Amino acid sequence: MKFLFFSAFIVLSLPIMAQEKPIFTQAKIKQATVYFTGVDLTHTASANIPKGTSELVIKNVANSLSEETIRVMAPSNVTVLSAQFTSRYLDEYEHEKNTPALKRVQDSLALLEKQLKKLNNQRYTEEKTIRLLDDNDALKGKQDGVSIADIPKVTDYYTTKRIELLNSIDVIKEKEEQLTKAITKLNAKLDINTSKQEKLSNGKIILQLMSPVAQKADFQVSYISNRATWHPFYELRAEKLSAPIHLLYKGQISQRTGIDWKGVKLTLSSGNPNKSNQFPILQSWYLYFGRANKDDNMASNRAPLAKVRSDVAEVTSLERADVEKMDLAESSVSEYVEIAENQLNVSFDIDTPYDIPSNGKAHSVSLQEFDLKANYKYYTAPRVDKEVYLVAAIEDYSKYNLLVGEANIVFEGLYVGKTYIDPNQTYQTLNVTMGNDRKISVKREKITDKSQTKFISGNREQIFTYDIILRNNKKEKAELVLKDQYPISTDKSIEVELLESSKASVDEKTHILTWEVSLKPNETKTFRLSYKVKYPKDRFIGNL
Template sequence: MKRIFLTLITALSITYSYAQSPLSFNSRLESVTVYSTGAELNHKVKVSIPAGTSEIILNNMANAIDESSIQVGVPSSVTILSTSFSRDFLKTENKSPAYIKVEDSLQIVKRELNKVQNKRIVEENLLVLLDKNQAIGGVNTGVNVAELIKVADYYKSKQLELRNNIFSLKEAEAKQQERIDRMQQQLQELSLDKTGTTGQIVLQVMATAASNADFNVSYLSPNAAWIAFYDLRAENTSSPLNIVYKANVTQSTGLDWKKVKLSLSTGNPSQNGTAPLLSAWFLEFGEPQYAYDRKKQAYQNRIQTMEARVPMNKEVMADAAQPVLSQLQGKVAGVSIIQNENMLNASFDIEIPYDIASNSKPHSVTLKEFSQPANFKYYSVPKVDGDAFLMAEITNYDKLNLLPGEANIIFENSYVGKSFIDPNATTDTLNLSMGRDKKITIKREKVAEQTGVKFIGSSKKQTFTYEIRLRNGKKEAVNLLLKDQYPVSTDKDMEVELLAAEGAAINKETGVLTWKLSLKAGATETIRISYSVKYPKDKNILNLQ
């Protein structure tokens, strides 16, 4: 009986604890790790926990959370019974001060517009009334000239006054409507600011004794990301290439990140990390689906039985799973940034606290800056584009942990345009386009006197000759990789012959011609290519040129 009584008291105390009002505490955002998609947010919360079981609400969390990623660090005297996430509905209608200011101004302008529209309508109605009452006197009543002139002057002046008023009011309406349109666009932009639309983590906890404690909370939110972009700088083709590695960070988690410790990672925690497996691919003639499923299941069972017979060395597997870490440390503009690398990704730990607003706008963060030896050369395909492009070749680029991204190009202290870095190359050398150089002129023209058609029996033979003229207008010699092409036959009735290529490396499979040229300062050079195509004269080749 005593045991039953104690059990009843315990159950009643737990029920009473749950029936109590939940305890609410505000969290403080300490640090954020931003991934290519999503971010891990880390909070600290100071809580006062009563003895027994209670419900605790942790406020100021992100507005969207992957619930499976929630982790809460608590003292050993506290046991977490359950965790859940909910939106803070009391704050969903919160608006930023800037939004409220514009919204109030918009209401004022709309009221002013309504007043102007009312005035215009009244004036237009008066004009209609005036037009309907232009009959002077009765049918059998005559009007003398003096009265007629007086009435005519009145109608003239009144109509002119009304029409001028209507015109002015329409102009005022247009201006007010323009102001309204601008304000609505501004409101649309300000609506991206998700500050105030936050979330809550609800905990059911049980404590052995009342205490004050620090809870450490971390979770993943999808509403943040970063992308890489770069500045590529070179003084000239003899100097090394200076690469400034930057990041554009955006977030709309509902929380303004204020003075947080920021890390950027090249990983993606939301991506499925399970390696795919292939099962046998059975082809059957008209067999029902259940037969296919039966054979597939039998095959998979057989594979699992075989795997079970293979002994596993768990210690070796555990050792193999440990990441190999390396650490690079440097400073960018006096800011200490530590780059950590493991087998799967790299991260950049920025030592100074950062502020990033929850408005979906990109926030620039400089990650690192380094000088890289580069081999500069020019590249041109005048058949496609008549300009010469400066290319920077760098080796050992895999150590730089570059990501695909846009790059600003500054060459010889001048901004020359944008390029794109794609480090996912399969070669040992990474080619970076440094933009067009107008000081190298290249012209490709058809030589008319050596281009024509000849008829040979039942065939015709077309000959094409092109001349490529190059001039180096720079003060120093340049190396130029020049490419052109001749056609490749796809039919036994087509005979293609390369007549002249003047020192080019020839790829017979693709028809690509490559010249490696060295042009001295102020020098000119001319290259000529010629080819012929012979085919039946009763046929046409549409893309022959």
């Protein structure tokens, strides 16, 4: 067989072919390589083709696909002149079956599909913008090149823009769901195979062929569709602090290609077939004067909102409510999975055939399971969260081919919640939050008689004093990391001084204090934090 690749290009110099009746055949799905966004589907088909030129219509391919990705393998003596895709073959090739009512359905379908495509493009662009914001250290105020005075403006912009984009994406998803339901209803009206037991999709690939003899020919057709997705998902089980973590590595697959995948060989890949592979080229960077923004000048006088960013672990919940609402059909096939680690991505080849219907529901497939050696510590930052969290530090985690994903936590046989695994972090260990432990209590209270406000020589001087009280109500010793902070000045007229830190380790750049605490059973320890802020008495600091 020979391999041909098409990009919906029809050679104009070919002789005009006689209008003969098309040959119809049905595709059988053979293999699916599922990406985070999109799927590469491979079908086989057979047909008796005549001598000379002919038109072969391969039915039951995906309802939506990228026409430029169509690849065809045909017998060596068969020439494939062109290949194209359509989801409305009745309208384009069987005009005699058209009726005014059917024409209205087809026009409505074309309009809805156009609207859905625009929404898909808009959502993809806004999701990429969120990832760009999240990956931009300057926007989060972490880059050395950002001045302290600009941190409030940068933080406000980052927060406002991210919330705006997330709200917009939620609205787009609702509209996409409504359009998808409407398109499904219209497609049902165009289905000419409703009398058959097996429901066929509306997608068809049309091949223009040339053969020297009449023969039965076998074809293999592949293409990429955006109507499928998969996400990594984990389950973490720990029986006790001295035992390793048992990790179950899963993939959640869903698809709406219009084809039920039956007995298909599955491959799950971390690659992205839609990603641009063009390396960036820098252009000249020109500076120019612009008009000053009054709001920006006012913002520079505001102190930044103090935040504690954990360098041990971060509890994050995925904004995938639609996935959580899906019914899950779980299957354990981990013993049939082979992992291939390539230069650019990781893929999981599942050798056993698998069935996934085209209903959009998430199907959970077990990919791997293994035990992880972990060191445990408790963590708390009571200024922003009054809970104490158990954190597992996993070393040498790169060898497990982990991907970014959400995880369920089961500790001592009880489900305790969700956490987030991010193997792309830069720490030496992978820090995973295993849930909060209510048997260790923390309290942060302001000491009134040690906190005061004075007016000295035109300045306001405020002293803030807090006691942080930790108590271990467990029967065993607990190792704990305690963090707090004091504010950073963004204006030379604002002076900040740390008065008392109870022997904490102090980061002079971030003003974050860290205590490494060892608590015996039923032991209570108290740590004091005190700082002074001095600024002109006619000025106001809104977030002090």
